[in-house]
Amino acid sequence: MIFAIEEINNSSELLPGIKLGYQIHDSCIAVPVAAHVAFQLSNGQDPMFYQGSNCSQSGVVIAAVGDSGSTPSISISRIFRSFSIPLVSPFATCACLSDKQQHPTFFRTIPSDQFQADGLAKLVKHFGWTWIGAVRSDSDYGNYGMASFLDAALREGICVEYSEPFYRTDPPSKIKRVADMIRRSTATVVVAFAASGDMKVLLEELARDPPPPRQWIGSEGWVTDPHLMSFTFCSGAIGVAIQKAVIPGLRDFLLDLSPIEVAVSSVLTEFWEDAFNCSLTESEKDADLNKRECDGTEDIKRLENPYTETSQLRATNMVYKAVYAIAHAIHNAVCEKTNSTIHCDKNISLEPKQVFSELKKVNFSRNGYHVSFDAKGDPMAFYELVNWQKSESGVIELVTVGYYDASLPTGEQFRINGNLTWLDGGTQVPVSVCSESCPPGTRKVLQKGKPICCYDCISCPEGEISNNTDSPDCFLCHEEFWPNAKKDKCVLKPVEFLSFDEVLGIILVVFSVSGACLAVTAAAIFFHHRTTPMVRANNSELSFLLLFSLTLCFLCSLTFIGAPSEWSCMLRHTAFGITFVLCISCVLGKTIVVLMAFKATLPGSNVMKWFGPLQQRMTVVCLALIQVIICTIWLVVSPPFPMKNLTTYKEKIILECALGSAVGFWAVLGYIGLLAVFCFVLAFLARKLPDNFNEAKLITFSMLIFCAVWITFIPAYVSSPGKFTVAVEIFAILASSFGLILCIFAPKCFIILFQPEKNTKKYLMNKN
Structure with missing residues (x-):
């Protein structure tokens, strides 16, 4: 502050011809002391303070720089606002001070903690930390700052395991409780919104026992303090810091001290004696006999301590800018520029209210740093991102690794352009999450x-997927899709139908072809032995027609295998219905012939003339024609069609033939069943007719098998899922067909081939 004022007083451009006076007070970071000084400055100074006639005699302070703490600044600001005295703080960051209703005359050259809190939250989010601990100074700086951070963290989806306040003057038991909380917690990352003095007390407590491995995230209040870097377990700490600055001439000003100048100031005397471990005053020498007397050989230029370190000026530059802001406000109030000459009115009675008004409008740059205030009295927010990195010698150094510029658009405010080290000097970003x-x-x-x-x-339910990390919900796949094994992608459901390639399809094809071959073989045997009594006695014409229809029955089962198409769906059901009716019609005709033949043997009966070959053919044709009509109506009104069955199995698509009209399907089956039952009844009535080879018995057995198969088919068909529905239908066709051919034709073929002695008219007519 003194350096800045001397620069201004020696300037020919800023307040030329006017000297600024000042007083420096120590508030001791105590509200009572700060309030006392504020009242003293507001009430005016004791006239005896002024020496000579070069100073204004108003006695009223027109502006103040300070305080560095938020809590004292709040008290001073509330006192100054009644007198419109502007207060420009270089280091009070509490967001509460931006409230112009409460603090209308407050300005600051350091950004508000609201920006810092947002920056810290974005920093935590950037590294994927969602589970953190938080500690804060139990002061306006810490409490308001942490409140802003917690709000920002909530917006970023960050959870806080604990948030503990503490203060340097708290009892050791409370400091220990906070340290134990940090040790016990599961959060690896700890955000500390604290003042340097408070952090020193906490870190000292943590250092007593083996300190826990924690990734510290620091506010500007402590993260740049070189005294705290001696705590090596905090290596890897990251934080936001006030922008580093260079103030030309400051180092020379600080080093331009002689023992004579030092002796005049009690503050400098204390500093000098402490830095060189010598005594400038007799009282100090008498108090400590171990101290030598300062002999004038002490060279401050050789001194290496924070006083002479001017390469890391951060808060220092904020003080420098605050003084210049006030000077520019005074300049704008009392000076005018005419042509190229600046004229300042030295005799004007300057009021604090005028300086306050001009401070709102200041806009200048100094040493490359811009200074202006927004409507809340805050500057443009810009922070450096700093990292505590261990050097090769094991000493922790402060390294700038990026920046946070709140004036840039969202998404561009936060940049990291350097390599970071983490807790314990690691190079991998630590993990701090409550749940993976x-x-x-x-x-x-x-x-x-x-x-x-x-x-x-939780794994997604059946039929649902999530394709994002940390998805809150799963969503259903489209009806023709199904989740893969990992349930992170929907894939097309496999299409299933009874195919010629699978084992079940091959088995059914073999049986179908075998049955057809069996029918053709029987027909060949009958044709070869067509003149024999066995063939002639069994109505050879109907037998050949029956064998032909059985061949079609066996082969029609093949239409049920393979991918359903529009034509195959219509063909399979109609072919099945018509061929089976043709088959049953032939069996029915043979049964009627047997009955009529024995009726014809009765005296006076000429019934066979009503059931000759022509009538038999007409009976078969008429019975089959009825089924053809039923099938035609079915196909015209609502034919079967191929469809994708998505309901039987959730994980696959069943290609099948929809019935179209269920009435048509059951009408076809019902008609077949009606003929079969009628045939069975007639054959059953004729089963005991006297004959060495009674065909009615064979037909009875065949119809019994036929009816049994189709009665059991109905519940099996209704309850079978997917392609097994088709398999059941094929099985019923094959089983009933095999029942007919084996019961009716196998015994005859056996006699024809292996017992030719029985293939005689005498044997057939023998009633014993």
């Missing part, structure tokens, strides 16, 4: 009574 991320295929389920960052990962 839920991978795709799972969803987050919050743990009861815990923050939103604590959750369990």
Whole structure:
């Protein structure tokens, strides 16, 4: 501050011809002391303070620089606002001071903690930390700053395990409790919004026992303090810091001290004696006999301590800018520029209110740094991102690794352009989460009574997927898609139908072809032995027609195998219905012939003339024609059609033939069943007719098998899923067809081939 004022007083451009006077008071970071000084400055100074006639005699302070603490600044600001005295703070960052209703005359050259809190929250989010601990100074700086940070963290989806306040004057037991909380916590990252003096007390307590490995995130209040860098367990700490600055001439000014100048000031005397461990005054020498007397050989230029370190000027530059801001406000109030000459009115009675008004409008640059205030009295927010890195010698150094510029658009404000080291000097970003991320295929389920960052990962339900990490919900696949094994992607459902390539299809094809071959073989045997009594006695014409229809029955089962198409769906059901009716019609005709033949043997009966070959053919044709009509109506009104069955199995698509009209399907089956039952009844009535080879018995057995198969088919067909519905239908066709051919034709073929002695008219007519 003194350096800046002397620069201004020696300037020919800023307040030329006018000297600024000043007083420096120590508030001791105590509200009572700060309030006392504020009242003293507001009430005016004792006239005896002024020496000579060069100073204004108003006695009223027109502006003040300070305080560095937020809490004292709040008290001073509330006192000054009644007198419109502007207060420009270089280091009070509490966001509460931006409230112009409460603090209308407050300005500052350091950004508000609101920006710092936002920057810290974005920093935490940037590295993927969602589970953190938080400690803060139990002061306006810490409490308001942490409140702003917690709000920003909530917006970023960050959860806070604990938030503990402490103060340097707290009892050791309370400091220990906060330290134990940090040790016990599961959060690896700790955000500390604290003043340097408070952090020193906490870190000392943590250092007593083996300190826990924690990644510290620091506010500007402590993260640049070189005294705290002796705590090596904080290596890797990251934080936001006030922009580093260079103030030309300051180092020379600080080093331009002689023992004579030092002896005049009690403050400089204390500093000198402490830095060189010598005594300038007799009282100090008498108090400490071990101290030598300062002999004038002490060279401050050789001194290496924070006083002479001017390469890391941060808060210092804020003081420098605050003084210049006030000087520019005074300049604008009392000076005018005419042509190229600046004229300042030295006799004007300057009021604090005028300086206050001009401070709102200041806009200048100094040493490359811009100074202006917004409507809240805050400057443009710009922070450096700093990292505590261990050098090769093991000493912690402060390294700038990026910046946070609140004036840039969202998404561009935060930049890291340097290599960072982490806790314990590691190069890998530490992990600090309450729960590990839920991978795709799972969803987050919050743990009861815990923050939103604590959750369990639950696998997606059947038929649902999640394709994002930490997905809160799973969503259904489209009806023709199904989740893959990981449930992170929907894939096309496999299409299933009874194909010629699978084992079941091959088995059914073999049986179908075998049955057709069996029918053709029987027909060949009958044709070869067509003149024999066995063939002639069994109505050879109907037998050949029956064998032909059985061949079609066996072969029509092949239409049920393979991918359904529009034509195959219509063909399979109609071919099946018509061929089976043709088959049953032939059996029915043979049964009627047997009955009529024995009726014809009765005296006076000529019934066979009503059931000759022509009538038999007409009966078969008429019965089959009825089924053809039923099938035609079915195909015209609502034919079967191929469809994708998505309901039987959720994980696959069944290609099948929809019935179209269920009435048509059951009408076809019902008609077949009606003929079969009628045939069975007639054959059953004729089963005991006297004959060495009674065909009615064979037809009875065949119809019994036929009816049994189709009665059991109905519940099996209704309850079978997917392609097994088709398999059941094929099985019923094959089983009933095999029943007919084996019961009716196998015994005859056996006699024809292996017992030719029985293939005689005498044997057939023998009633014994």
